Amino acid sequence: MFVYFSLWAFFCFSFSFFYNLSTEVRAHEHNKEDVYELSESREVNVYSYRQPQLIEPIINAFTEKTGIKVRTIFASKGLIERVAAEGRNSPADLLLTVDISRLMKGMQMGVSQKVRSPVLEANIPKQFRNGDGYWFALSLRARVIYASRMRVPQNTITYSELSNPEWKGRVCTRSGQHSYSLGLISSVIAHEGVDKTRQWLRAVRGNLARKPSGNDRNQIKSIFSGECDIALGNTYYMGLMEIAKKDTGQRKWAKSVKILFPDANGRGTHVNVSGMFMVKDAPHPKSALKLMEFLSSEEAQRIYSGVNFEYPVNQNINPSPRVRNWGELKADKLPLDHISKHHRTASELVDEVGFDEGPY
Numbered sequence: 001m002f003v004y005f006s007l008w009a010f011f012c013f014s015f016s017f018f019y020n021l022s023t024e025v026r027a028h029e030h031n032k033e034d035v036y037e038l039s040e041s042r043e044v045n046v047y048s049y050r051q052p053q054l055i056e057p058i059i060n061a062f063t064e065k066t067g068i069k070v071r072t073i074f075a076s077k078g079l080i081e082r083v084a085a086e087g088r089n090s091p092a093d094l095l096l097t098v099d100i101s102r103l104m105k106g107m108q109m110g111v112s113q114k115v116r117s118p119v120l121e122a123n124i125p126k127q128f129r130n131g132d133g134y135w136f137a138l139s140l141r142a143r144v145i146y147a148s149r150m151r152v153p154q155n156t157i158t159y160s161e162l163s164n165p166e167w168k169g170r171v172c173t174r175s176g177q178h179s180y181s182l183g184l185i186s187s188v189i190a191h192e193g194v195d196k197t198r199q200w201l202r203a204v205r206g207n208l209a210r211k212p213s214g215n216d217r218n219q220i221k222s223i224f225s226g227e228c229d230i231a232l233g234n235t236y237y238m239g240l241m242e243i244a245k246k247d248t249g250q251r252k253w254a255k256s257v258k259i260l261f262p263d264a265n266g267r268g269t270h271v272n273v274s275g276m277f278m279v280k281d282a283p284h285p286k287s288a289l290k291l292m293e294f295l296s297s298e299e300a301q302r303i304y305s306g307v308n309f310e311y312p313v314n315q316n317i318n319p320s321p322r323v324r325n326w327g328e329l330k331a332d333k334l335p336l337d338h339i340s341k342h343h344r345t346a347s348e349l350v351d352e353v354g355f356d357e358g359p360y
């Protein structure tokens with residue numbers, strides 16, 4: 001009897017030993033998977049055309065929340081070309097940039113990859129992301145008209161009106177070949193066709209106060225100094241000038257100017273974007289996707305609008321109070337993919353009409 005009992009006890013012990021062992025093995029295998037996933041998710045490398053003072057607060061918030069380390073390289077030029085040259089050896093996971101033309105360039109050069117994410121699709125309206133997931137916008141930047149508070153009584157305007165004779169010698173702008181100008185001209189082509197855009201551009205050239213030059217802030221300065229009465233520019237420069245250091249004079253210049261949202265009662269104001277894409281051979285695609293989703297989240301979007309006075313792409317977030325003060329933005333509804341197809345034609349038209357040579 002004792003022998004039977006011993007055999008039974010030995011059998012039970014052995015079974016439980018081997019069962020536990022095999023469970024441990026399974027658990028270990030599972031842990032191995034976790035470890036793999038963790039090591040993939042520990043870091044992400046970002047190439048950014050956007051400046052550190054805007055990106056760093058957002059990235060710090062991401063690292064604090066997820067523990068994922070972010071390495072960032074900042075440069076104002078050549079990052080897409082660098083990723084292309086590095087090819088499969090590129091350490092870059094994610095590229096951050098301003099301007100639709102650069103987002104399109106990444107796609108056309110085969111540097112970006114398709115990303116499908118229900119989070120990104122929920123946070124970013126369709127017109128502000130590529131249909132196949134090759135790029136996603138993160139913030140909107142309206143191309144508005146700065147107008148002298150003293151010399152321009154009207155509070156509404158259209159882009160088309162810029163060609164009217166009443167503005168003769170009163171319009172300032174930066175170069176027609178700058179990507180901000182080309183974005184706007186592309187949208188005019190998308191709405192009005194090439195011939196009408198050519199006529200319009202010729203007439204606007206005739207209304208210029210001087211040769212196109214300087215950046216958007218310089219146009220505001222030119223209105224302040226009386227050189228012109230209206231100018232084209234992006235909204236956020238007003239915000240940046242309103243909070244500029246007192247001794248730079250920028251606050252004074254900004255005070256002399258109001259913002260008119262062109263075509264607010266019609267097709268809507270032209271907006272360009274800042275945005276992102278995942279690099280084709282991203283070494284850390286999972287962590288890169290986490291960062292992309294975070295950048296579109298309400299938390300990050302609030303930082304975008306608060307720090308740089310841009311419009312959040314996530315429609316659950318309001319623009320900052322300073323931005324709301326300028327009036328309501330009704331953005332052109334045409335998808336940016338559609339507008340940016342005309343970039344090359346826009347650039348050719350600028351040359352053809354001699355826009356950058358200034359008034360006739």
Ligand SMILES: [Fe+2]
Pocket residue numbers: 234
């Ligand atoms: Fe800018």
